[in-house]
Amino acid sequence: MSHKQTADFINHLSNDPMAREEYKKDPHAAMTKAGIPHETQSVLHRGDAEEIRKHLGDDAPPGCFLLFT
Numbered sequence: 001m002s003h004k005q006t007a008d009f010i011n012h013l014s015n016d017p018m019a020r021e022e023y024k025k026d027p028h029a030a031m032t033k034a035g036i037p038h039e040t041q042s043v044l045h046r047g048d049a050e051e052i053r054k055h056l057g058d059d060a061p062p063g064c065f066l067l068f069t
Contacts, residue, residue, distance in 0.1 A: 003059040004042075009034045 009031070013020050023030040043055045047059045053060050 003040065003056045005034070006036055006040050007056060007059045009036055 012034075013023055013024065019030070027045065033046065036044070040055065043051055
């Protein structure tokens, strides 16, 4: 399964301060709006950098884990 959509979402958060604020206010709503699957949302909510890296595999954008830890 490709996690490119999630990687794109993470990149968007890292480049768009307004999107980051929206995520901080309501992570579930922001991820649902972006079409992030519930399983992936759970992984991101836990904030474990290694788990996120493993879940996204080759689609993981460099440095993305700082946003969730």
